Amino acid sequence: MAKGTVLVVDDEAPIRDILSFYLKRAGYQVLTAAHGVEALEEMGRSRPDLIISDLRMPEMPGDELCKRVKSDPATRDIYFIILSALDGTASRIGGLSLGADDMIPKPFHAQEVLAKVDSTFRLIEMQKEIKRQNKELTAFQQRVQEEMELAAALQMGLLPKLPGEAPGSTYTHRYLPAAGIGGDIYAILPLPDGCTAMMIADVSGHGVTAALISAMVKTSFENQVRLGGEPLAWAHGMNEDLCRSTLAEQFATAWLGRLDPVANRIRYVVAGHCAPLRIVGGTRGGLQRSEVLRGKGFMLGLDEQLPFLEHEAEFLPGDRLVLYTDGLVEVERDDRTMLEEAGLRRICAELPVGAEEAAEAVITQARAYNQPAPFVDDVTLVILDRKA
Amino acid sequence: MLNIQTRQEGTASVVSIQGKVNFEVTAQLRDVIRETVATAQPKLLVINLEGVSFIDSSGLGLLVAARNSVDKSGGKLHLSCLPAPVKKTFDQTNLTNYFSIFATEQDALRGA
Numbered sequence: 001m002a003k004g005t006v007l008v009v010d011d012e013a014p015i016r017d018i019l020s021f022y023l024k025r026a027g028y029q030v031l032t033a034a035h036g037v038e039a040l041e042e043m044g045r046s047r048p049d050l051i052i053s054d055l056r057m058p059e060m061p062g063d064e065l066c067k068r069v070k071s072d073p074a075t076r077d078i079y080f081i082i083l084s085a086l087d088g089t090a091s092r093i094g095g096l097s098l099g100a101d102d103m104i105p106k107p108f109h110a111q112e113v114l115a116k117v118d119s120t121f122r123l124i125e126m127q128k129e130i131k132r133q134n135k136e137l138t139a140f141q142q143r144v145q146e147e148m149e150l151a152a153a154l155q156m157g158l159l160p161k162l163p164g165e166a167p168g169s170t171y172t173h174r175y176l177p178a179a180g181i182g183g184d185i186y187a188i189l190p191l192p193d194g195c196t197a198m199m200i201a202d203v204s205g206h207g208v209t210a211a212l213i214s215a216m217v218k219t220s221f222e223n224q225v226r227l228g229g230e231p232l233a234w235a236h237g238m239n240e241d242l243c244r245s246t247l248a249e250q251f252a253t254a255w256l257g258r259l260d261p262v263a264n265r266i267r268y269v270v271a272g273h274c275a276p277l278r279i280v281g282g283t284r285g286g287l288q289r290s291e292v293l294r295g296k297g298f299m300l301g302l303d304e305q306l307p308f309l310e311h312e313a314e315f316l317p318g319d320r321l322v323l324y325t326d327g328l329v330e331v332e333r334d335d336r337t338m339l340e341e342a343g344l345r346r347i348c349a350e351l352p353v354g355a356e357e358a359a360e361a362v363i364t365q366a367r368a369y370n371q372p373a374p375f376v377d378d379v380t381l382v383i384l385d386r387k388a
Numbered sequence: 389m390l391n392i393q394t395r396q397e398g399t400a401s402v403v404s405i406q407g408k409v410n411f412e413v414t415a416q417l418r419d420v421i422r423e424t425v426a427t428a429q430p431k432l433l434v435i436n437l438e439g440v441s442f443i444d445s446s447g448l449g450l451l452v453a454a455r456n457s458v459d460k461s462g463g464k465l466h467l468s469c470l471p472a473p474v475k476k477t478f479d480q481t482n483l484t485n486y487f488s489i490f491a492t493e494q495d496a497l498r499g500a
Contacts, residue, residue, distance in 0.1 A: 204445040206411060249414075249449035253481065272481035298482045299445070302452055306486075332408075332442065377444070 007031040007048035009039045011057040022110040036060025050079040070099035152181045166196040168261040171384035182378035183210025201254035202325040231256040232310040235269040242301030251301030270295035282320025283385045285353035318388035327377030331370040355383045401430035406439030409447035434496045438469035468496035
């Protein structure tokens, strides 16, 4: 099998013959042409891998041929070597600026040309290999991309359907994963006794692994809630689940709450998560006061033996609850400041009446504060309004 | 960018970190800690966080994993010099009660 095809273009027949002889002996297939026009005709019949062309020729000189070959998308990948009697750096640069890949000064030794052709074909082979690998990579990337999009759609399906309705409350969310798919999750479940179970969690890390664990966190929460009991028991159960099923560095911060609409109270556990805000009478709009539902606790999934603490807060009709993940308030701006809890409370001091509008306002204002830095972590915001 | 320095103090290894510890740099830090534990097999590993301006959940996860792996090999992990923002994150996640934390590196080395 021929090693490759070389098109030799020169108006001097002896030069064509010498080059053809050496190249054929070295195993190349050789095409010849006496000038640019002939060369283009030859290329119409068979595609060379490499063109060696003289510069000064009748009909069409080498620089014109080179320009045409290099400006046609169908032929511009063909290697082009200019043979030129114009020696010296100036003409070399001139030739390369035409788009030629290399130059050989005249007079030349046939061996020199052969060596150059051999090295060029090694380059061509390498390029072919790179192109092939690139094609494979692109195809692989596309497959991964498609799967990620599917996974992202599935993950969105894990979130509660909007508009959200719980006994005596309505809620909405904004869910902005950093990488199309993320480690944030939340759930709101009505309980048989008229109470509402709530959970928001942020799994460490990003991407597919975090997303898988977030699905697990949700399932674990649902299982715990079904067993009855209080948030403290849920936290212990979820912690055990996570410790058993995740690797060393994977855990989740979470806030778990149980809203009792009769007692007007929320019992909750903070598992290393940012403390939610209670906006007193927040559903009435206007200037509002917020309280932080503070508490200290370990993240879920660290160690099975770790203790958690349960807290309690008042939550009256007309109050608004703001649950969020740290991605909302932890964007470092150019001046190295972050919105933080204090900034979120400033935003929440005056929010629109409707939960939808309020959620939009929080996201918009948090973004405006971060400008020009965009959110870099997964961001989840849940606003739950207790009917007045 | 994270700047990490390691050195030996007798049977203890000290890892000093400067910069923001977040998802992008945890791999780098994990490698350094893993290598330090594997090669020096220290009785005590001190991680000095004095130069850390911010730590996110993946950074915390890394420290927890480091503690567990040092525990397993019969050693101890001490943290030292937590700057205010890092201290806040530790407080919020109750990790202040999970790690042995010291005000200075010298205290952390003595507290073995």
